[in-house]
Amino acid sequence: MKKALRIPLNIEIPAYLRDHRFMGRAVFPAVEAMRLLAASVRAEFPEIPGDCICNARFDKFLPLSPEQEQMAVFHEAKECEDRVISKLITRIYSEKTGIGRSIAHVMLHFPKTARPRRENLPAAVPEKNGPYEIPAERVYAELVPFGPYYQNIIGSVQLSENRASADVRGGSAGISVYFPNSSADISVSPFPLDAAFHTACVWSQRYAGMVAFPVAFKARHIICPLLFNETYRAVSFPLRREKSILFFDIVLYDRKGNLCESVEELQMRDVSRGRLRPPPWIKKTVVGQTA
Secondary structure: OOOEEEEEEEEEOOHHHHHOEEOOEEEOOHHHHHHHHHHHHHHHOOOOOOOEEEEEEEOOOOEOOOOOOEEEEEEEEEEOOOEEEEEEEEEEEOOOOOOEEEEEEEEEEEEOOOOOOOOOOOOOOOOOOOOEEEEHHHHHHHHOOOOHHHOOEEEEEEEEOOEEEEEEEOOOOOHHHHOOOHHHOOOEOOHHHHHHHHHHHHHHHHHOOOOOEEEEEEEEEEOOOEOOOOEEEEEEEEEEEEOOEEEEEEEEEOOOOOEEEEEEEEEEEOOOOOOOOOOHHHOOOOOOOOO
8 A cells, every 4th residue: 555644853953054054044955855855765665775866856945043953844755656755844824824834845756666877977087178266265255155064165166168076075074973873864974965066056157157056856876875084076067058947967976986976967046036146257158058
């Protein structure tokens, strides 16, 4: 018999989460939402392999209030023939009427059987023509204004029209104390993928003239866990632009060049509705695109 569940969850809000911000306000990160839902899916559906997420959508930010230490949310899980469809839900209530409504912040599909990843994902070979570089300090001061725990690009971001790449770390010193059960969590450390998203955001500002955030992806494959105390190579490859949406492939490699994780068809767009704009110094529009 297929399951349809509405599971109450309690999110702990440690200090490091408040370093993840949108327009100065702390918001729950997409990488944390994926971990939260994956853990709940595995608890209810132990047959799910957990190394692939498909058809992800990040529809609405989940704000974190300054005084909150915990947050009550719901996990809606619907079992289908070949997958579990998983949603992160909150409830809000009208002050006037007391009537409540549900808001879906994240939706993920967890396949029941392993899905093959695309064979032609690009390799993270270095550019030969000397790409444009932006120091990590300037990235986080002017382009991706997150707090210290989410500043995990190392050195600089290297940019060209064909890619954005950087060395990224699995979290700042001491961060693993917040993850006592990390061996059971998806991908172990959420920080390398989050930092990889930053490289795509930087590319978007330079070559597309927009401050773009992740809103969806086609598939995420985890080949081996990303660890807190390790360094990885993250590369974002721009694919195309469809109206206001930019598409990327993202790959994460370890220091030996082994593929650890990939994200196919990541969608990025300006969710600020034009309120956030790239600083003038970074813009360089790609031929055939308009900023």
